[in-house]
Amino acid sequence: MIKKKDRAAGEVNASSMADIAFLLLIFFIITSSIVNDTGVKMTLPILQEPVPVETDQRDVCMVIMNSDGNLLVEDEPLEVNRLKPFVKTFIMNKGQNPIWSTSPKKALIVLKQSRGANYKDYLKVTNQIQQAYFELWSGLVGVSAETLVSWDVENNEGLSRQLDKLRDQIPYNFSVAQIKK
Amino acid sequence: MFKRSSNKKSPEIPTAALPDIIFILLFFFMVTVTPKPVEEMVDASIPTEERLRKFDIKDKIYMTVGKPLNKALGTEPVIQFQNEIITLAQIPRAVDNFRQTKMDAASRNKQLTVYLKCDAKLLVGLVTDIEEQFKSCGVYRIIYLSEKDSKS
Numbered sequence: 001m002i003k004k005k006d007r008a009a010g011e012v013n014a015s016s017m018a019d020i021a022f023l024l025l026i027f028f029i030i031t032s033s034i035v036n037d038t039g040v041k042m043t044l045p046i047l048q049e050p051v052p053v054e055t056d057q058r059d060v061c062m063v064i065m066n067s068d069g070n071l072l073v074e075d076e077p078l079e080v081n082r083l084k085p086f087v088k089t090f091i092m093n094k095g096q097n098p099i100w101s102t103s104p105k106k107a108l109i110v111l112k113q114s115r116g117a118n119y120k121d122y123l124k125v126t127n128q129i130q131q132a133y134f135e136l137w138s139g140l141v142g143v144s145a146e147t148l149v150s151w152d153v154e155n156n157e158g159l160s161r162q163l164d165k166l167r168d169q170i171p172y173n174f175s176v177a178q179i180k181k
Numbered sequence: 182m183f184k185r186s187s188n189k190k191s192p193e194i195p196t197a198a199l200p201d202i203i204f205i206l207l208f209f210f211m212v213t214v215t216p217k218p219v220e221e222m223v224d225a226s227i228p229t230e231e232r233l234r235k236f237d238i239k240d241k242i243y244m245t246v247g248k249p250l251n252k253a254l255g256t257e258p259v260i261q262f263q264n265e266i267i268t269l270a271q272i273p274r275a276v277d278n279f280r281q282t283k284m285d286a287a288s289r290n291k292q293l294t295v296y297l298k299c300d301a302k303l304l305v306g307l308v309t310d311i312e313e314q315f316k317s318c319g320v321y322r323i324i325y326l327s328e329k330d331s332k333s
Binding site for chain 1: 206
């Protein structure tokens with residue numbers, strides 16, 4: 001009989017495995033990019049005949065941007081970094097200041113920009129106004145604005161419904177006025 | 182006195198675990214990255230902003246607006262729709278074409294979202310014109326792609 005007992009099991013040489021894995025790793029790093037789709041969402045108005053809406057003039061916050069990126073908010077010049085706090089106080093005015101909004105449900109922010117304005121400035125203003133709403137909503141629900149912004153409302157129905165509830169209390173009334181050519 | 186033995190061999194570093202470590206790295210990269218969605222034909226350095234939302238939407242169109250990388254096309258901003266360069270007036274037809282060829286019948290009537298990547302130095306007028314074109318063919322959801330501002 002042939003004895004097999006003493007024979008050691010043959011070892012596979014695994015030292016080149018690291019090299020193979022390295023090659024694969026480098027291949028993947030080069031051919032791909034990390035998904036980085038962050039941005040500001042904008043919903044365009046649906047094309048239809050304009051319906052005249054009865055709005056009290058004091059409920060409308062007019063933000064006008066000229067081609068230099070300077071802002072005129074409620075007929076007063078305002079710096080971009082002070083826009084967010086202003087929008088928040090305007091919406092939550094609740095009739096205190098006689099020239100600002102009567103209630104958060106009626107408040108309306110209108111952005112009107114010059115065609116020659118810079119896209120970067122335009123995006124900044126849009127984001128500031130959107131952030132103002134997010135900060136107001138976060139005050140209602142008790143989570144930080146950062147958390148609220150990170151909610152994946154597109155793919156999570158529960159969160160989407162929660163946000164809709166917040167939007168019922170403070171509606172997202174932000175529109176970009178058409179620029180007349 | 183302690184005498185160091187001169188013939189002592191320096192201990193070898195065990196490298197048996199190295200393949201495992203590399204494999205873990207490899208799997209990490211394979212999971213976190215996706216292939217580049219579209220080829221870059223346009224140079225668009227997107228603006229930076231603080232506190233942005235992250236988007237993961239299925240039915241989307243990639244559009245880039247900026248200076249063409251191909252010098253033969255001049256230096257005026259051009260529009261890249263998915264993997265081709267088109268003019269402003271061709272947007273509705275391109276959207277229609279996209280719905281017919283890239284989307285299956287079940288999702289053809291779903292809302293499309295445009296991932297709009299615009300160069301920071303563009304004028305708003307052009308962006309508004311693009312939006313008007315999208316509105317005319319029933320695309321109402323636009324995402325202005327932007328990078329996180331590292332300072333804030």
